[in-house]
Amino acid sequence: MDLQGQNGLMTTFREGWRSRKASAWLIALALLAFYTDLYFFDHLTEPAKALGLRSKWFLYSALYSVAMIGGAVYYLRRHGNARYNRYRIATNLGVQLVLAFLLPFVMPLLAGAPEDDYWKYEYFAASIWPLDHYKLHPSILRAVPLVLALTTVALAFLVAPLLGFFFGKRWYCSWVCGCGGLANTFGDPWRHLTATSTASWKFEKVAVHSVMFLAIVSTLLLFVDAFADTGETFHAVIAGGEWWSMKSLYGYVVGALLAGLVGVGFYPLFGPRVWCRNFCPMAALLGLTQKLGRFRIRVKPDMCISCGNCTTYCEMGIDVRSYAQSNESFTRAACVGCGMCAHVCPRGVLKLENAPTLQEDKARQRLPVVNL
């Protein structure tokens, strides 16, 4: 087995559907139409019921799984020669099929819950607050079984930051998360389309931290509302001349528009990580733990030839080449640790690692380490 072959990448920019030609626009339009229908209409409920699925969301999850399996086959044919890629994609698929589809479907049945209470047992363990904003709403926490409520809190405030500290945000963003899973399988053919300009980096920093701020504040306000027993007074905003609860506004704008329509619909035009990079509050929070933690990309000094494969195939738009060229091992908050920069590097300059500690390692290797 070759370790770092890259035959599958060779013709990327010569294939129209991968380089923003008409076929790419058609795929984008189809995806946008699908998501518009999913979020704002109800055509999918009937077919879901006909298939024995409880709601259109389970049908969506089933389609999502099919897209991931198809994408994973494509991905593994191109990049499966590296073990990191094989293990990672297998984990993504396992999480999707078991934690995101099978378990939520059977848990209410196993618990013997009455049909009206099914939703309380449909627990999506892989979507963690603040990506899954609803999970931590006081009304939801009170309604679901205690063990699930505790799991929600533990995952968000203990497991996620700790793993983020030791392994970087990759443990979630590119091994577990459903959005990342779809991006790295179905969305992988378009990873080179992510913008790498300085302007896109500036936008990313403002946008992603704004959404993170919004997610945290709106969750806090919900708790204020719950304890002050004021209904949703504190938690309302004016939008379009009407009073909206922040809860539904957040669901609309962040959940449906940004994560679904923009996030997936624009895969073929702007790359598969538009949502993760610019809007995901979970990615922003984990990015902060990553900055403080041990994950980093190590650069072998004075070996880079500036070819640009790493920067081009970085799905988060990080200019990896600039670090490699200046011999700087680095940790960037945005990096989801997909490993593609190291995989495509023709000179073997890059290596993802969980350093013992950054400073200790710096002293040992005599390598410059920068954090930007």
Added chain:
Amino acid sequence: MRIVIIGNGVAGMEAALAVRQREPAWEITLVSEESDHFFSRTALMWVMSGQLSHRCIEPLERDVYERMGFHRVRARAVGLDLEARRVHLAGGLEPLPYDRLLIACGSRPRPGPWPGSDLPGVGHFVTHQDLAWLEEEVHGGPSHGGPPPRPRAHLEATSDESPYRFRPVARAERGGPPTRPAVIGGGLIGIEAAEVLHAAGLRPRFFIREEWFWPMALDHAESRWIAERMREHGVDVDLEHDVEALEGDGRVERVLTSEGEYDADLVVVAIGVVPNTGWLAGAGLELDRRGGLVVDAHLRAQRAGAENGSEDLGVFAAGDCASVRWFHGEHMPEQLWYTARDQGRVAARGLLGDGTATYARGHWYNSAKLFDIEYTTAGLVNMNVEGERNWFFEERGPVRSTTRVVLAGERVVGFNLLGRRWDHTVLLRWIEEHRSLAWVLDHLAEAAFDTEFVPPLVVPQGARERAPTGPAPSALPEPLAPPAV
């Protein structure tokens, strides 16, 4: 102060940026015949295949010239007047006056010495214009990223002998893309050309004069694996084929070799590069026998025949065109990306008037990717070192790799490694520390740089105890004394 830099590549750009960092007001002019924008020449193969676009191989955003206040001149330099401190340009342009000059004009492809080397359908794979030629031949035009930016902008101000002129395209006479392309020359550019032709769905023929591919860097066993892998990919590797002529009626149709005649409707000549210094022929600067601009430790060019450092010409050279002193005392160019960058930085200190910066050639190291096989080398390999012995191990398991450790007496002086990634900084440290073979084999894991989850290299006891064999074949006729460290 007026700084003129001939060349817009890595050495020239590094120097320009370093000068600008210290001197915000100096006038800096970059002269390039080839390209409007700084790009990575080492990445041309991926633009050809479609793995990268032209934008992808430009390391800096295009507004860098504006932001840094660099003037650009898109023209061919054709002469240098050392007394008047002017660079003459082709196309009737005004001569460029300078106070200090950096020559960083790089290499040009070595032209084919055979009859028929100028036929339409014959070309090289070194410059932007070569890339445009090959894209035109094979694909009928550029890929998604478009052609190189303004590839013909220099045509008004160039001359016939320029390496940046366009090669005649034979696609129309041929009636379509080539069906039987050939690559001549068993080195790195040759294997890259073969790889991109293969990626375009063709079955290239690869003519190599030597007994095996890349004898300068590989030994027979290592090279056999590379050839085997090339053949698996569908490249016809023809070893020991000495090309004698290229033939055809109005375009190339056949390659005549010592072993017979072969059909070929496209030929990429990749027999190395030479310093692009033809335009300096009458300038009075010292050139080595390969045409490289001889420089001293400060990267100052010198007047032909003059005593070293006896005169301040204000002329520096860096990158592929500069002939620097190697560890064995000979002056030769170093045709590597990272040395060009380092030389650009040192030359910048000279341009700034700082006479203290020197360029010291360190240990040799390099890496490459030969189709999908990783290659790392460090130290003295195939250099015919005195008392040389080679310890060799071939790994055949989940990972296939070869490990060659070069010894001078009991001391490790070099590594040649295929199939895995290694940290050359660790290997070089071991060489400096005069480690023994046994010690190195005990510590190999510390130099491993494979991606995560790749099983580590395990050398079985039997192989460890295998006695190293005699010297590897070398291009150097005389044994080389191991350098003192």
